[in-house]
Amino acid sequence: RSFSNNKIQVELDESSGVAMMKFKSPPVNSLSLEFLTEFSISLEKLENNRACRGVIITSAVPKIFSSGLDITEMSGKSVEHYTEFWRAVQEMWLRLYGSSMVTVAAVSGSSPAGGCLIALSCDYRIMAENPKFSIGLNEAQLGIVAPFWFKDTFVNVVGHRIAERSLQLGSLHPAPEAHKLGLVDELVPEEKLMEKAAAVMAQWLALPDHARQLTKTMMRKAVLDRLVAHREEDIKNFVTFVSKESIQKSLRKYMEMLKKRK
Amino acid sequence: RSFSNNKIQVELDESSGVAMMKFKSPPVNSLSLEFLTEFSISLEKLENNRACRGVIITSAVPKIFSSGLDITEMSGKSVEHYTEFWRAVQEMWLRLYGSSMVTVAAVSGSSPAGGCLIALSCDYRIMAENPKFSIGLNEAQLGIVAPFWFKDTFVNVVGHRIAERSLQLGSLHPAPEAHKLGLVDELVPEEKLMEKAAAVMAQWLALPDHARQLTKTMMRKAVLDRLVAHREEDIKNFVTFVSKESIQKSLRKYMEMLKKRK
Amino acid sequence: RSFSNNKIQVELDESSGVAMMKFKSPPVNSLSLEFLTEFSISLEKLENNRACRGVIITSAVPKIFSSGLDITEMSGKSVEHYTEFWRAVQEMWLRLYGSSMVTVAAVSGSSPAGGCLIALSCDYRIMAENPKFSIGLNEAQLGIVAPFWFKDTFVNVVGHRIAERSLQLGSLHPAPEAHKLGLVDELVPEEKLMEKAAAVMAQWLALPDHARQLTKTMMRKAVLDRLVAHREEDIKNFVTFVSKESIQKSLRKYMEMLKKRK
Numbered sequence: 001r002s003f004s005n006n007k008i009q010v011e012l013d014e015s016s017g018v019a020m021m022k023f024k025s026p027p028v029n030s031l032s033l034e035f036l037t038e039f040s041i042s043l044e045k046l047e048n049n050r051a052c053r054g055v056i057i058t059s060a061v062p063k064i065f066s067s068g069l070d071i072t073e074m075s076g077k078s079v080e081h082y083t084e085f086w087r088a089v090q091e092m093w094l095r096l097y098g099s100s101m102v103t104v105a106a107v108s109g110s111s112p113a114g115g116c117l118i119a120l121s122c123d124y125r126i127m128a129e130n131p132k133f134s135i136g137l138n139e140a141q142l143g144i145v146a147p148f149w150f151k152d153t154f155v156n157v158v159g160h161r162i163a164e165r166s167l168q169l170g171s172l173h174p175a176p177e178a179h180k181l182g183l184v185d186e187l188v189p190e191e192k193l194m195e196k197a198a199a200v201m202a203q204w205l206a207l208p209d210h211a212r213q214l215t216k217t218m219m220r221k222a223v224l225d226r227l228v229a230h231r232e233e234d235i236k237n238f239v240t241f242v243s244k245e246s247i248q249k250s251l252r253k254y255m256e257m258l259k260k261r262k
Numbered sequence: 263r264s265f266s267n268n269k270i271q272v273e274l275d276e277s278s279g280v281a282m283m284k285f286k287s288p289p290v291n292s293l294s295l296e297f298l299t300e301f302s303i304s305l306e307k308l309e310n311n312r313a314c315r316g317v318i319i320t321s322a323v324p325k326i327f328s329s330g331l332d333i334t335e336m337s338g339k340s341v342e343h344y345t346e347f348w349r350a351v352q353e354m355w356l357r358l359y360g361s362s363m364v365t366v367a368a369v370s371g372s373s374p375a376g377g378c379l380i381a382l383s384c385d386y387r388i389m390a391e392n393p394k395f396s397i398g399l400n401e402a403q404l405g406i407v408a409p410f411w412f413k414d415t416f417v418n419v420v421g422h423r424i425a426e427r428s429l430q431l432g433s434l435h436p437a438p439e440a441h442k443l444g445l446v447d448e449l450v451p452e453e454k455l456m457e458k459a460a461a462v463m464a465q466w467l468a469l470p471d472h473a474r475q476l477t478k479t480m481m482r483k484a485v486l487d488r489l490v491a492h493r494e495e496d497i498k499n500f501v502t503f504v505s506k507e508s509i510q511k512s513l514r515k516y517m518e519m520l521k522k523r524k
Numbered sequence: 525r526s527f528s529n530n531k532i533q534v535e536l537d538e539s540s541g542v543a544m545m546k547f548k549s550p551p552v553n554s555l556s557l558e559f560l561t562e563f564s565i566s567l568e569k570l571e572n573n574r575a576c577r578g579v580i581i582t583s584a585v586p587k588i589f590s591s592g593l594d595i596t597e598m599s600g601k602s603v604e605h606y607t608e609f610w611r612a613v614q615e616m617w618l619r620l621y622g623s624s625m626v627t628v629a630a631v632s633g634s635s636p637a638g639g640c641l642i643a644l645s646c647d648y649r650i651m652a653e654n655p656k657f658s659i660g661l662n663e664a665q666l667g668i669v670a671p672f673w674f675k676d677t678f679v680n681v682v683g684h685r686i687a688e689r690s691l692q693l694g695s696l697h698p699a700p701e702a703h704k705l706g707l708v709d710e711l712v713p714e715e716k717l718m719e720k721a722a723a724v725m726a727q728w729l730a731l732p733d734h735a736r737q738l739t740k741t742m743m744r745k746a747v748l749d750r751l752v753a754h755r756e757e758d759i760k761n762f763v764t765f766v767s768k769e770s771i772q773k774s775l776r777k778y779m780e781m782l783k784k785r786k
Contacts, residue, residue: 123426123427123430139735140732140735140739141731142735143732143734144735145735145738145739145742146739148742151742151743156422156426157422158423159421159422159423159683160679160680160681160683160743161680161681161682161683161706164647164680164740164744165647165648165709167739167742167743168647168728168731168739168743169727169728169731203431204430204431207403207431207432208402208405210405211402211404211405211406211407211432212430214407215402215407215408216426216430218408218410218413218429219413219422219426219429219430246734250732385689385692417684418684418685419684420685421683421684421685447689465693466692466693469664469665469694470664470667470774472667472770473663473664473666473667473668473669473694474664476669477663477664477669477670477691477692478688478692480669480670480672480675480691481675481684481687481688481691481692
């Protein structure tokens with residue numbers, strides 16, 4: 001069964017209880033407001049569908065998992081737009097990190113910033129074994145700061161020290177390094193990625209749902225609650241920060257650089 | 263000097279200040295109410311004995327350290343019984359994790375669930391180098407959830423990520439994997455286990471007691487205090503959970519499976 | 525440009541924005557009240573100098589980075605003196621751990637106790653690849669206890685389990701072991717130490733200051749705030765502890781042992 005969407009293709013195999021979610025928003029699966037909204041709605045639909053127990057998240061665009069937050073949404077827009085955009089980023093993360101389904105990221109390409117956050121928020125991360133693909137919370141490279149809940153999610157995966165260093169340097173880790181740091185759980189040859197994701201999913205689905213879900217909640221609740229408790233403050237921080245002329249300037253510079261690269 | 267007990271043999275060598283505690287409750291050293299009570303009383307006696315500075319905890323039953331909480335205590339009993347049982351589990355952990363003595367686990371066999379908790383609560387874990395022996399908090403496999411203080415103890419040893427994955431999957435890690443994950447500190451051939459435990463104990467006892475004890479308290483107090491503050495609530499949660507017909511059913515199923523295995 | 529100081533040589537290269545801080549208080553760069561005061565003042569000067577973006581901290585004394593807190597400041601002195609001394613220790617750490625500059629420790633020799641704390645408080649630690657050099661928070665060996673903020677800093681670097689074991693044993697880890705545990709980030713041959721420190725600094729300074737500083741604050745604020753909130757209590761604890769006759773006795777014994785070694 002397949003939902004028809006614009007930016008994300010979702011197919012649910014009711015026999016296995018596993019949904020496949022494929023990002024298909026070329027050129028780089030940017031997390032625009034539209035993409036994020038569609039992502040959250042798709043997650044909600046699956047969450048409410050008792051036939052669905054797990055989701056594999058991957059990309060239909062070659063070489064890229066997701067390039068992260070769409071910078072055009074953060075540049076030259078109104079306060080209202082920034083507010084709406086940031087709420088959508090939060091919403092996506094709250095749904096994904098707090099999902100009661102088993103979530104497996106099949107990281108089929110590079111995955112900077114918000115793309116990395118999506119992978120970090122899943123239960124398990126498999127990455128294509130290609131040293132040209134990199135992953136990391138590289139916000140600092142752009143002159144911006146990863147929000148505290150990106151950081152909390154990162155620390156929960158790699159620990160405080162690796163997170164501190166990687167976030168300060170805005171590191172993009174090539175796949176083998178990401179694996180060594182624990183940022184991804186496993187590397188497999190590109191052609192085996194989906195097969196491996198299905199096998200991992202089957203392993204996780206072998207557990208009784210209820211006990212697994214309660215365990216997941218126990219592990220993640222503190223970090224989820226922290227954003228819920230500070231959500232409006234976090235939006236305000238983002239809007240104030242992104243509205244600064246210095247930040248706008250560095251984002252424009254970054255976008256020009258991206259254009260030239262093409 | 264040896265205490266005469268039913269389920270745990272305790273011998274204190276006053277010259278070295280080291281007590282040897284051997285679980286001897288065949289077939290699998292289940293943590294029954296009686297076992298737990300005897301364990302807590304033995305720990306208390308040693309704690310109050312100024313001649314005792316350290317305890318080595320091991321098993322006299324071949325191939326098994328402890329199989330964890332005795333499921334018969336959780337099945338078909340009264341609310342009062344569940345309450346008393348859970349309080350005894352808490353009491354054991356509070357005494358062991360908070361012990362001012364040096365505690366070394368000589369994990370001589372498999373150690374699932376509550377057995378793993380005992381090992382995790384010691385200062386140091388040595389395990390017999392036998393890939394047939396496994397250790398882990400596998401509660402989720404039985405459809406139940408490890409309590410938050412099992413989780414806190416586990417996270418303090420292996421970190422958040424490894425704990426999250428292992429708890430969700432209810433993993434039982436073979437000794438070599440447990441060592442790789444940091445769940446045990448050292449593997450030694452079975453015949454060297456007690457010799458090694460004694461050597462490690464001597465190393466820890468070389469430190470002045472007072473400074474070591476204050477340091478241990480500093481490291482563990484936050485997690486101990488958390489249970490102390492929520493003890494009655496935790497009992498209530500356990501009793502409610504275990505009284506559910508769905509849980510009773512899955513425990514009965516598990517016990518039948520165990521019987522068939524024999 | 526070089527500040528003239530007694531115990532620490534500071535040279536700022538305004539073209540690169542990097543200051544070099546060299547401990548030069550033989551025989552072992554003990555952290556005396558005078559040393560600590562000079563250290564804090566030097567850090568404050570650099571912090572307020574907009575030409576300075578990073579500091580490399582190393583030692584001009586062969587084989588030793590810093591031997592840690594000067595025990596003569598803790599022995600046979602008045603309550604007022606202990607109070608002043610401890611406030612200076614706190615002040616140094618608050619400035620260093622909370623520095624907005626990039627801080628790189630070039631650990632050119634052994635670095636026990638307070639010397640280890642200085643290294644742990646930097647953003648990056650490079651150590652001379654000499655197994656005769658060791659590093660660690662070995663307070664427990666002296667019968668004293670590392671304060672909670674030494675512990676917090678340590679846990680942030682190596683995680684809870686390694687910190688718990690290392691602090692209880694008062695371990696001094698030879699350089700290769702320190703590297704394996706994550707206590708230092710990198711080992712290099714002694715003659716390459718400063719070259720490597722400069723290269724690492726250049727890598728960190730490639731990032732825009734503002735985003736890097738906000739990220740650093742996000743990672744360290746909780747631990748810094750904890751001392752700020754409990755500063756007077758922490759002083760009181762130290763003064764009470766160090767004033768005990770049993771502690772004075774064990775410090776005197778330790779100093780005599782040090783004298784005999786010479």
